[in-house]
Amino acid sequence: MLEKVLKTLDANQKRSVESLKEFLAIPSVSTKPEAKPQMQQCAKWLADWLKVGDFEAKVMPTAGHPVVLAKNKHVAGRPTVLLYGHYDVQPPEPLELWTTPPFEPTVRGGAIFARGAADDKGQVWAHIEALLAWQSHGGLPVNVTLLIEGEEEIGSIHLPDFIHKHAKELKADIALVSDTNQFAPGLPAITYGLRGLVYMEVTLTGPSHDLHSGLYGGSVPNAANVLCEILATLHTPDGKVNIAGFYDAVLPVSDEERKAWKQLPFDEAKYAAELKLSALTGEAGFTTLERCWARPTCDVNGITSGYQGPGAKTVIPAKASAKVSMRLVPDQDPLKIRDAFIKTVRERCPKGITAEVTCESHTPAVLVKMHSPAMELAAEAVEVGFGLRPALIRGGGSMPVVQVIKSALGIDTLLIGFGLPDDRVHSPNEKFDLDALHKGSRTAAALYDRLSRLEGIH
Amino acid sequence: MLEKVLKTLDANQKRSVESLKEFLAIPSVSTKPEAKPQMQQCAKWLADWLKVGDFEAKVMPTAGHPVVLAKNKHVAGRPTVLLYGHYDVQPPEPLELWTTPPFEPTVRGGAIFARGAADDKGQVWAHIEALLAWQSHGGLPVNVTLLIEGEEEIGSIHLPDFIHKHAKELKADIALVSDTNQFAPGLPAITYGLRGLVYMEVTLTGPSHDLHSGLYGGSVPNAANVLCEILATLHTPDGKVNIAGFYDAVLPVSDEERKAWKQLPFDEAKYAAELKLSALTGEAGFTTLERCWARPTCDVNGITSGYQGPGAKTVIPAKASAKVSMRLVPDQDPLKIRDAFIKTVRERCPKGITAEVTCESHTPAVLVKMHSPAMELAAEAVEVGFGLRPALIRGGGSMPVVQVIKSALGIDTLLIGFGLPDDRVHSPNEKFDLDALHKGSRTAAALYDRLSRLEGIH
Numbered sequence: 060m061l062e063k064v065l066k067t068l069d070a071n072q073k074r075s076v077e078s079l080k081e082f083l084a085i086p087s088v089s090t091k092p093e094a095k096p097q098m099q100q101c102a103k104w105l106a107d108w109l110k111v112g113d114f115e116a117k118v119m120p121t122a123g124h125p126v127v128l129a130k131n132k133h134v135a136g137r138p139t140v141l142l143y144g145h146y147d148v149q150p151p152e153p154l155e156l157w158t159t160p161p162f163e164p165t166v167r168g169g170a171i172f173a174r175g176a177a178d179d180k181g182q183v184w185a186h187i188e189a190l191l192a193w194q195s196h197g198g199l200p201v202n203v204t205l206l207i208e209g210e211e212e213i214g215s216i217h218l219p220d221f222i223h224k225h226a227k228e229l230k231a232d233i234a235l236v237s238d239t240n241q242f243a244p245g246l247p248a249i250t251y252g253l254r255g256l257v258y259m260e261v262t263l264t265g266p267s268h269d270l271h272s273g274l275y276g277g278s279v280p281n282a283a284n285v286l287c288e289i290l291a292t293l294h295t296p297d298g299k300v301n302i303a304g305f306y307d308a309v310l311p312v313s314d315e316e317r318k319a320w321k322q323l324p325f326d327e328a329k330y331a332a333e334l335k336l337s338a339l340t341g342e343a344g345f346t347t348l349e350r351c352w353a354r355p356t357c358d359v360n361g362i363t364s365g366y367q368g369p370g371a372k373t374v375i376p377a378k379a380s381a382k383v384s385m386r387l388v389p390d391q392d393p394l395k396i397r398d399a400f401i402k403t404v405r406e407r408c409p410k411g412i413t414a415e416v417t418c419e420s421h422t423p424a425v426l427v428k429m430h431s432p433a434m435e436l437a438a439e440a441v442e443v444g445f446g447l448r449p450a451l452i453r454g455g456g457s458m459p460v461v462q463v464i465k466s467a468l469g470i471d472t473l474l475i476g477f478g479l480p481d482d483r484v485h486s487p488n489e490k491f492d493l494d495a496l497h498k499g500s501r502t503a504a505a506l507y508d509r510l511s512r513l514e515g516i517h
Numbered sequence: 518m519l520e521k522v523l524k525t526l527d528a529n530q531k532r533s534v535e536s537l538k539e540f541l542a543i544p545s546v547s548t549k550p551e552a553k554p555q556m557q558q559c560a561k562w563l564a565d566w567l568k569v570g571d572f573e574a575k576v577m578p579t580a581g582h583p584v585v586l587a588k589n590k591h592v593a594g595r596p597t598v599l600l601y602g603h604y605d606v607q608p609p610e611p612l613e614l615w616t617t618p619p620f621e622p623t624v625r626g627g628a629i630f631a632r633g634a635a636d637d638k639g640q641v642w643a644h645i646e647a648l649l650a651w652q653s654h655g656g657l658p659v660n661v662t663l664l665i666e667g668e669e670e671i672g673s674i675h676l677p678d679f680i681h682k683h684a685k686e687l688k689a690d691i692a693l694v695s696d697t698n699q700f701a702p703g704l705p706a707i708t709y710g711l712r713g714l715v716y717m718e719v720t721l722t723g724p725s726h727d728l729h730s731g732l733y734g735g736s737v738p739n740a741a742n743v744l745c746e747i748l749a750t751l752h753t754p755d756g757k758v759n760i761a762g763f764y765d766a767v768l769p770v771s772d773e774e775r776k777a778w779k780q781l782p783f784d785e786a787k788y789a790a791e792l793k794l795s796a797l798t799g800e801a802g803f804t805t806l807e808r809c810w811a812r813p814t815c816d817v818n819g820i821t822s823g824y825q826g827p828g829a830k831t832v833i834p835a836k837a838s839a840k841v842s843m844r845l846v847p848d849q850d851p852l853k854i855r856d857a858f859i860k861t862v863r864e865r866c867p868k869g870i871t872a873e874v875t876c877e878s879h880t881p882a883v884l885v886k887m888h889s890p891a892m893e894l895a896a897e898a899v900e901v902g903f904g905l906r907p908a909l910i911r912g913g914g915s916m917p918v919v920q921v922i923k924s925a926l927g928i929d930t931l932l933i934g935f936g937l938p939d940d941r942v943h944s945p946n947e948k949f950d951l952d953a954l955h956k957g958s959r960t961a962a963a964l965y966d967r968l969s970r971l972e973g974i975h
Contacts, residue, residue: 371818
C-alpha cells in the first residue's frame with residue numbers, strides 16, 4: 060500500500076504547493092497581540108483540511124492561542140504516533156529586507172518563500188499530505204494523533220498545561236516532530252539532541268526621566284552605558300559565558316560524536332562565506348558544529364535605549380533594556396541558569412541604576428539515544444523518502460515540547476526534519492525547498508508505514 | 518527711558534504669555550524631515566512680530582532650515598549688539614510621558630509647559646518683548662541685529678556658512694545669547710564657559726542577515742554583544758573616558774573657580790533626589806559642578822539592535838548601532854577627539870564584525886574672560902532685571918554658535934540665561950517659569966540700555 064501512497068504524493072505535488080501557499084498566507088504571528096484573529100483562522104484552516112482526510116479534528120482553546128487536535132479512527136492494538144507541529148510563525152520584521160512580502164508566498168528557484176515556509180508550516184504540510192494520501196487509500200496503518208500548537212515561537216507558554224490536562228487523549232507510543240533540518244541538501248538527518256533555552260529581559264533605570272547630556276552629562280549614571288557595561292561582562296575574552304556555575308552541569312561532547320561530526324560534509328569557510336562573515340567566532344577549543352550543537356551560549360537578541368531616530372538627540376537615557384537568551388546543553392538546569400543570570404546582572408549593576416530582570420521562557424536541552432529500534436525504523440523511512448540513509452546529528456535550536464511530552468506522556472520523540480540550513484528561518488526571505496516538501500511527504504508516508512511495526516517493541 | 522520700558526513690560530505680562538503660547542504651539546522640530554513646513558511657519562511668525570516693532574525682518578533661506586535676520590534702524594556711531602537665538606526645538610518623544618501635549622502650551626503652577634518653553638523659545642521671547650517695548654518708547658538706544666536660527670538642535674549645520682557669508686551684515690561689537698540658565702530660582706547667572714560636543718554614530722555589521730540564535734548561536738559574532746563590548750571599554754572603572762589622548766589638552770579647573778563654585782548654593786543630595794537617583798556617579802575626584810562644567814564626558818545617547826517589540830524573538834542581530842556623544846572642555850580639539858574616537862572603535866572592533874563610525878556634528882568648548890567691562894555692564898543689567906547680582910558660572914551644554922561668531926566676526930558673546938535647572942529641557946514636560954519670562958524681559962531691556970554704553974570700550 061505504501062507504494063500507492065507514494066504514487067499519489069508524486070501525482071499531487073502541484074496541488075500540494077497551492078495548499079501550502081494558502082497556509083503560509085495566513086499571518087499567524089503568535090507574539091503579536093493584534094494577530095489573535097489570524098491565529099484562530101489558521102487553526103481552523105488546518106482543522107478543516109484534516110477533516111477532509113476523515114480525521115476527527117478540533118480547534119481547542121487554551122489561555123493563549125488555540126491548539127489543533129486531530130485523530131484518525133484509532134484501532135485498538137495498533138501503535139499510536141503523536142505528531143507534533145506548530146502553525147505559528149516568527150514576526151517577519153524587518154519587512155524591507157524581504158524580496159517578496161512575507162505573507163504572499165512566492166515560488167522561485169525551486170523554493171517557496173514566506174514567513175513560516177520551513178518553520179514549521181511547510182514541514183507540517185508535508186505530513187498532512189502524507190496523512191491525506193494514506194486516508195485516500197483505505198486508511199492509515201497506524202493510530203495517529205496530531206497536536207499542532209500556536210505558541211511555539213513564544214515559548215509554548217500554554218502547551219505544558221494542555222498536554223498534562225489531555226494526557227489520556229494524547230496517549231501514544233512515540234512522538235514525531237518535523238521541525239528540524241536535513242544536514243545538507245540531499246543529506247537527510249535524524250536529530251537526536253537539541254539545545255535548551257532561557258530567554259531573559261533586562262531593564263535598567265537611572266534618573267527619573269531622560270536628561271540633557273550637556274546639563275547633566277558626567278554627573279549622573281547613564282542607563283545605556285551601564286547596560287553595555289553589564290552585558291559586556293557576560294563573556295570572557297576566550298568566548299566562554301562569564302556567569303558563575305554556568306558550565307557546572309555541561310555534558311562534554313562524547314568521542315563517538317566528535318568523530319562522527321568530523322566526518323560530516325561541513326565546510327567552515329563556506330559556512331562563513333554564506334553568511335558574508337570575514338571570520339567565525341565563539342568558544343575557544345571547539346569546532347563550529349560543536350559550538351552550535353553541544354555548547355551553551357549567551358546572545359543579546361535585542362537592545363533598545365534612548366534616541367534611535369535620524370540625526371542627533373543629546374539625551375542621557377533614563378532607561379535601557381535588552382533581551383538576552385542562553386542556549387543550554389545537557390544537563391544544564393534552566394531554572395538554575397535563570398537564577399544565576401538574575402544574580403549576575405544584579406550583582407554587576409552599579410549604584411545609581413536599578414535592574415529589573417525577568418524570564419520570558421525556559422526549557423531544558425534534549426538528548427535521546429542514538430541507537431534504538433524506533434531510530435532504526437525512522438532511518439528506513441528516511442531512506443524511502445530521500446533514497447539514502449540519514450545522518451545522525453544534533454541541532455542547536457530548542458524544542459520545549461520534547462521535554463513536556465517526555466514528562467507528561469512518558470515517551471520519546473523522533474526528530475526528523477526536512478528543512479535546509481540555508482532556509483533563513485527567523486530571518487527575512489525564509490524559504491522551503493519544493494524538493495524538501497515532496498521528499499518530506501514521502502518520508503512521512505513511509506514513517507506511518509514503518510512505525511506501524513512498533514508494537515513489537517512496546 | 519529704561520524705567521518707562523520696564524513699566525511697559527510689567528503691564529504687558531499677560532499678553533506676553535499669550536504670544537509665547539502661539540510661538541510654542543508651532544512644532545518646529547528641526548531633526549524631523551517632515552517638519553519642514555512648520556519650520557518655515559515658525560520663522561515667518563517670528564519675522565512678522567519683529568516687523569510689528571519696526572524691525573526690518575527677513576526669513577532667509579539656507580541649505581537647511583531658514584534663519585530669521587532682523588535689524589532696528591541702525592545709527593552710525595552707536596554700539597551694535599548681535600542677539601542670537603533659535604526657534605527650533607528638540608523632538609518631543611516619548612509623548613506618553615507629557616502631562617499635557619508638547620505643542621499645546623499650558624500654564625500651571627506659575628510655569629508654561631511645552632517643548633521649547635525654556636530651550637529656547639521662551640528666552641527668545643523675553644528679548645522680543647524687551648525690544649518691542651523699547652521701540653514703543655521712541656526706539657532702542659543701541660543698534661540691534663537679531664539672528665534666530667532653526668538648526669541649533671541639529672548641530673547648527675548651516676549656520677557657520679551663513680554667518681561667514683553675511684559677516685558684513687552681521688558686524689557687531691558684542692554678541693548676546695539667552696539660552697542658558699539661572700543658577701537656581703532667584704539666583705541669576707552669567708555663563709562664562711560652555712562645553713563642546715562631538716556627536717558620533719557607530720554602526721556594526723556582522724552576518725549578512727539576522728540569524729536564528731539556536732541554529733547559529735555560539736558560532737558567529739553577534740553585533741549586539743560586540744557593540745556592548747566596545748561601548749563598555751569607553752570608560753575606566755574610575756569614570757574616566759578610556760580613549761588615548763582624550764585628556765591631553767584638558768585645562769584644569771582653576772583654584773579661583775573651584776573656590777567660587779564651592780560657595781554656590783548647590784546641594785548634591787537634593788540634586789540626586791530631584792532626579793530620583795539613589796547615587797550620583799562620574800569621574801572620581803571631582804564635585805558634581807566640576808563634572809558638569811569643566812570635565813569632558815562620553816555618553817551613549819541611544820542604542821538600537823535586533824528585536825525590540827513585546828515578547829521574545831530568538832535572533833542574532835546582524836546589525837547594531839549607537840549614538841555616542843562626548844562633551845568637551847577647553848582646550849580639547851573636536852577634530853582630534855573625533856579622530857581618536859573613530860580610531861578607538863575601529864581598533865577595538867573584533868574580527869567578524871565591521872564598524873562604520875561617522876560624525877554627526879562637532880564644536881569646541883567656550884571660555885570667555887570672567888572679568889571685563891562688558892561683563893560688568895551685563896551684571897548691572899541682570900541686577901535691574903532680577904534685583905540682585907548674578908553668579909558667574911559655567912554651563913555643561915554646548916553652543917557652537919559662540920565659536921563661529923568668534924571666528925567669523927571676531928567678537929565675544931555674553932551668555933545671560935533665564936532658564937532654571939529643573940526646566941527639563943530635552944525631556945518630557947519641559948517648562949519655563951513665568952517669573953523667569955518676566956524678569957528675563959526686564960533684564961533684556963536693561964541690557965540694551967547698558968550695552969549702549971559699550972562704545973567707550975571699543
